[in-house]
Amino acid sequence: MLTRRIQGQKGVQGIIIVNSEGIPVKTTLDNSSTVQYAGLIHQLVMKARSTVRDIDPQNDLTFLRVRSKKNEIMIAPDKDYFLIVIQNPSD
Amino acid sequence: MYSRSLLYVMLQDEEKTVEIGGGHIKGLIKPPDQLKLTEAELKEKITRVLNTQNPHAPDNIVRWTFKVKMVYLARFINAKSLTEATNLSCVFSPQTTPVEDGGEVEEAGEEDRPDSAASKTDKKEPKITNIFNSCDRATQTLHNPPREINCQTEPPPRSSFSASANQWEIYDAYVQELQKQEKNKEKQKAAPSEKDEKSQKKMMLMETQDIDLNKVSKAAKVLERMVNLNIFDEIAQDFAYYEDPADEFKFPKGTLLPLWKVKYDQAKKLSVTALCWNNKYPDLFGVGMGSYNFCKQGSGMLLFYTYKNCSFPEYIYPTSSGVLCLDIHEERTYLVAVGFYDGSVAVYNLKTEGKEPIYKSTAKTGKHTAPVWQVCWQNDDMDSNHNFYSVSSDGRVVSWTLVKNELVFTDIIRLPVIPAETEETEPAQTPLIACGTSMDFHKQIDYLFLVGTQEGKIYKCKTYSSKILETYDAHHMRVDTVKWNHFHPKVFISCSSDWTIKMWDYTINTPVLTFDLKEPIGDIAWSPYSSTVFAAVTTDGNVHVFDLNINKYEALCQQLVVDKKKAKLTHIAFNPIHPIIIVGDDRGNVNSFKLSPNLRKKPKVRTLTSFHRSISQ
Numbered sequence: 001m002l003t004r005r006i007q008g009q010k011g012v013q014g015i016i017i018v019n020s021e022g023i024p025v026k027t028t029l030d031n032s033s034t035v036q037y038a039g040l041i042h043q044l045v046m047k048a049r050s051t052v053r054d055i056d057p058q059n060d061l062t063f064l065r066v067r068s069k070k071n072e073i074m075i076a077p078d079k080d081y082f083l084i085v086i087q088n089p090s091d
Numbered sequence: 092m093y094s095r096s097l098l099y100v101m102l103q104d105e106e107k108t109v110e111i112g113g114g115h116i117k118g119l120i121k122p123p124d125q126l127k128l129t130e131a132e133l134k135e136k137i138t139r140v141l142n143t144q145n146p147h148a149p150d151n152i153v154r155w156t157f158k159v160k161m162v163y164l165a166r167f168i169n170a171k172s173l174t175e176a177t178n179l180s181c182v183f184s185p186q187t188t189p190v191e192d193g194g195e196v197e198e199a200g201e202e203d204r205p206d207s208a209a210s211k212t213d214k215k216e217p218k219i220t221n222i223f224n225s226c227d228r229a230t231q232t233l234h235n236p237p238r239e240i241n242c243q244t245e246p247p248p249r250s251s252f253s254a255s256a257n258q259w260e261i262y263d264a265y266v267q268e269l270q271k272q273e274k275n276k277e278k279q280k281a282a283p284s285e286k287d288e289k290s291q292k293k294m295m296l297m298e299t300q301d302i303d304l305n306k307v308s309k310a311a312k313v314l315e316r317m318v319n320l321n322i323f324d325e326i327a328q329d330f331a332y333y334e335d336p337a338d339e340f341k342f343p344k345g346t347l348l349p350l351w352k353v354k355y356d357q358a359k360k361l362s363v364t365a366l367c368w369n370n371k372y373p374d375l376f377g378v379g380m381g382s383y384n385f386c387k388q389g390s391g392m393l394l395f396y397t398y399k400n401c402s403f404p405e406y407i408y409p410t411s412s413g414v415l416c417l418d419i420h421e422e423r424t425y426l427v428a429v430g431f432y433d434g435s436v437a438v439y440n441l442k443t444e445g446k447e448p449i450y451k452s453t454a455k456t457g458k459h460t461a462p463v464w465q466v467c468w469q470n471d472d473m474d475s476n477h478n479f480y481s482v483s484s485d486g487r488v489v490s491w492t493l494v495k496n497e498l499v500f501t502d503i504i505r506l507p508v509i510p511a512e513t514e515e516t517e518p519a520q521t522p523l524i525a526c527g528t529s530m531d532f533h534k535q536i537d538y539l540f541l542v543g544t545q546e547g548k549i550y551k552c553k554t555y556s557s558k559i560l561e562t563y564d565a566h567h568m569r570v571d572t573v574k575w576n577h578f579h580p581k582v583f584i585s586c587s588s589d590w591t592i593k594m595w596d597y598t599i600n601t602p603v604l605t606f607d608l609k610e611p612i613g614d615i616a617w618s619p620y621s622s623t624v625f626a627a628v629t630t631d632g633n634v635h636v637f638d639l640n641i642n643k644y645e646a647l648c649q650q651l652v653v654d655k656k657k658a659k660l661t662h663i664a665f666n667p668i669h670p671i672i673i674v675g676d677d678r679g680n681v682n683s684f685k686l687s688p689n690l691r692k693k694p695k696v697r698t699l700t701s702f703h704r705s706i707s708q
Contacts, residue, residue, distance in 0.1 A: 002311040005403055009315075010322050017307060053259030063313055074317045078310035085314050089321040 003028070006085060013071060016084040018042060025081070037073075041084055045077055316400045323401065326350050330398075330671065335687040343641045345648045345689030347634060350671060351401040353378075354680045358392050363675025365417040366664040371424040373668040374398050375405065378681055381413025381432055383661070388413060388432055393439065398671075398683060408439060408446050418479065420468045428479045428491075430463030436481050436491060438498070450498045452491065457500035459483035465530040469554075470537060480554075482542055484526035490554070504557050506544060529573045535580055543570025549585055551597060563600060565593060572615050578622035586612040592627055594639075604643065608635060614662045616672075621693050628660035628674055636690050647690055652682060 003015050007028055014029035022042035027034040049061040064075040071088045152165040320327055330350050338345060358380045365379030374397045381391040391413035395406035412433040420426040425441040429448070435458040437448035452458040461484035468479045469490075478492040486506040492499045506525035526545035533539040538554040547566035550559045566587035576582040582603075586592045588611045593602035610629040618624040623639040632653040635646040653660060658676035665672050670686045 002308065002315070006311070006315050006318055009318050009402065012318060050255075050257060050259070053262075054257055057259040057262035063317060065317070072321060074314055074321075076310035076314040076317070078307055081307050081310065083307060083310045083314050085318055087318055087321055089324065 009087075011088045013086045013088060015086075018082055018084065020080050029086075037084060037086075041073070041075060042082075045075055045082055049077065312400075315403070319400050319402055323351065330669075330685060333685065338687050338689045341689070343638075343647055343689055345636065345687040345691075347636075347648060347650045347652065347672070347684035347686060347690075349652070350683040350685055351398050352680060352682050353396050353398075353401045353404075354678075355392070355394055355404055355407075358394065358679045360389075361392060361413070361679050362677030363661050363679060363681060364391075364413065364415050366662045366673055366675050366681070367417050367419050368664055368666050368673075369419050369424050370421055370667055372397075373666055375424075376664070376666075376673060376681075377417050377419060377427060378404075378675060379414035379417040379429065380679060381415055383677070391431070393417065393427070393429060395441065396681070406441055408448075410437075415462055416465045418466045418468050420477065423477070426468075426477065428466040428468060428481075430466045430481050430483070432462045434459035434461055434463060434483060434485070436463055436466060436479075436498070438479075438493060450493060450496075452498050452500065456498055457489065457502075459485050459487060459489070461485040461526065464528045467530060467532050467540075469532065480530065480532070480540070482527035482530040484528065484545065486525050486527060488527060488530065488542060488552070502557075503554055504542075504550075504552055504559070506542065506550065507559065526569075528569050529571060529585075531573050531575050531583070533575050533580070534577055541573045541575070541583060543573040543585060545569040547587065547589070549573055549595075561597070561600075563595060565595075565602070566591065571612065574615060574617055574625075576622055577617050577619055582622075584615055584617065584625060586615045586627060588612070604639070606637070606644075606646075613660050616663050616665050618665050619667050620670075620691065623694060624690065624692075626663055626665070626672060628663045630659040631655050632658065632660055632676075634660070634663065634672075634674060634684070636686070638690065638692065640692070640694050648687075652684065653680075 003017070003026065006012060006015055014033075015027070016024050016029065016034055016037055017026040018024050018038045018041070022038055024034045024038040029037070044066075045061070045064060048064050052059055052061045061077055063077070066073040066075075067089075071086055074085045074087065076083045076085075153162050154165045155162050329348060333348060335346055335348065361380035362382060363378055364381040364383065365377070367377045367379075369375040369377070376396055376398075378394045378396065379391070380394065382388055391410045393406075393408040393410060393414055394404040396404045410429070410431065412431040412435070414429055415432055416430040418428045420428070427439045427441065429437050429439060431437070435452045437452070438450040439448045443449065459481065463481050463483040466479055466481045468477070472478055472492060476492050476494055478490055480488060480490050480503065482488045487502055488504045488506070490501045490503050492501070506527055525548070527542045528545050529543040531541050533541075540552055540554065542550045542552060543565070544550070547564070547568055547570060549563040549565045549570060551561040551563070552559050565585050566589050568587050568589040570585050570587050573585045574583060576584070581596045581598060582594065583597065584592060584594045590608055590611060592606040592608065592612060592615060594604040594606075595602050606627075608627065608629055610631045610633070613628045613630055615625055615627040618626070621638070621640070623641075624637065626634060626636045628634050632651050632655045634648070634650050634652050636648040637646050641647060652674060653676050658678040658680065660674055660676050662675040663672060670691050671683050672686065673681050673683045675681045
C-alpha cells in the first residue's frame, strides 16, 4: 500500500525494494533495469554506510540521494531491506 | 745371460714346428752351423748361476791419465746395473690405505669409500698406483631411468570466505552480544515458556505474510517524505527562507504566503472542526474532522499530519461521531484528548498501534449529554494522573482523570440557569441551562479558567470551587472562542458569531477593545511569540491578523485565502516555533501560510518583565 502511494506521487518513475543480499524483492520497473539498479546501488549503499559508520560507529546512514541530470535516485536503507525510488523532480 | 738364454729358447721353439710351403713337417731341421754334440754331452747338466757380475761388462778397461801420461788399467767395473734393476722390480706397494684417524679404517673395504679416501689421502701424500699390479677398471652400472609416480586425492571441498572487520562491525558485534546477554537475563527472570512459544509462532506467521510492509515501513516512510520534499521543494524552500521583500514598503501591513495544503480523500465531506499543533514535534499537527451541521451528523475523523509529508496523514483515526475539539498534552505529546458531537470524550495514544482510543467515556461514566465543545489538558494531579477538562452544551464543566484503565469524571461547575429574556413569557417555562461553548485555562494560573456560553456570557471560574467568580456580558450571540493571552496575565479575547471580537481585562467588566469584522468569525488565536498579535478567521474566507502594538483598530493583514463561495474558514492555529499558521475550512482542507516579517514583530524588551520571563522559559 505504501508503495502504491509513493508510486502515485508526481514524477516517480519506479520503486524497487531490495533485500539485504542485493536481490530485488519487489519492483515496479522492468526486470533488466531492476536487476541493474539493484546490483549497482547495493554496492553504493554498502560503501556509504561503511563510510558513515567508520567515522562514528554509533552513527548510521538514514538516506542517500543521488541527483543526476535526468532524474533523482533516492535510497532509504533499513535493517533488512532497502528501498530505491527513482523520481524526476522537475516534472 | 738373458739375451742368450732367450735366443736358445727361441731356437728350441723353432725346432718344434716348421712351416714349409703349405704344411707342417714334423722333424727336426738343424741349421747347418749348429754345434753337433753327442748324446752324452747333450744330457750333461749345466748349472747356471745368477750372479751380480755382468758377463758383458768389460774387465780390462784402460784409461789415460794426463797426470802421469800413462795408460792404466781401470779396476772398478759397473756391475751395478742389474742390482738396480732388481731393486726397482721388487717394490711392493700394499693396497691398504695409511691410517689417519683411528676407527675409520675398518670400513676401507667398502667400495663407496675410495673416493672419500682418495680425497683424504690427497692431503697427505698422493696415492701411488702401481702400473703393473693395479689396474683401474670402471664399469657403469645401469641406472634405472627415474620415474615419477604421483597419486592425487580428491581435494577437500573448499569455499572462500571473506569478511571485513571495520570499526563499526566490531561495535555491532558487541552490541548484539550485549542484547543477547540481556535477553538471557530476562528469560531467566520472566514468564513461562509456553507464552513465548505462542508469541514466537505468531511472529513467524507475520513475517512470512508481510515481507514488505512491516519491515520496510520505516524506510518507506522516509522515502515518501523525500519524494514529497522533491515535489514540493519550492514550498519547503519558501517556508525556510522566503521573506517577503515588499514588506518594507508596505509597512505596517503584512501578507500571508501560502505553503502546503493538506487534505485527505476520505474526509472530503467533513469539515475541519479542530486544529492543534504538537509542541514537541513542531511539524506535527492534529486535525479534527466532523460536521457543524446540526441535521447531518455522521462519522468523524482524527488525522495527524506533518508538513514534511503533506500528501498523506501520519496517523488516521476514524471515529463514530464527529470530532468537535481536540487537545494535545503539553509534555506527553502522544496523548490526545478529543471531544465528540455525541457528548463523549476520548483519549488517544498515538504510540499504540490500534485505531481505538485508550479511554472513552460512556453514558455510565458520565459523558456529556450534548456536544463537547472544548477539551483542555491540565497538569497532572497530585497522584500524577493525567487529567483534562471538557465543556459542553449540557452546561457542565467536567474534569476527567485517567486512573489506570478508567476515566473518572468530576463535575466542576454547572453553568448557571439563566432566566428567560425580558419578553413576556408564561411563568411555567422550563429554565434555560447555559450551554458552554468554549473554554480556556489561564496560562500561568492553573486553576483559573474561562467559559463562554451560548448566550453570549463569559464566566470566570476556579477549578476547585464551583462558584463562579465573575460574569462578563460579552456578546449577543454565542461565544465561539475564548482565549487567554499567552503573556499578559490579565488579558483575554473572545470572538462570537455576532461579528465582533472583544478584548478584555479580567478586572474590568467591559471590553477594553472591540473589533467589528462585519462577518461571522470562526476562530481566533493568540500568537505564541508576541503578546499583541492575534489572528482571526471569518466565514467569508478571510484571515485577519492584528498587532495591537502597531495598529489598535485595524488588521495588519486581511487576506482572502479560500474562495468565498466554496469554503468557509473554521479554525486557525499558530505554530509554536515557526512563523506559520494553519487554517481549516469546512471542506476538509487545511492550508498553511507563512507570516510575512511585518506580522512577526516581537515587542521590545522594555515592556512587561513577565513577558520577558515567559519568552525565556
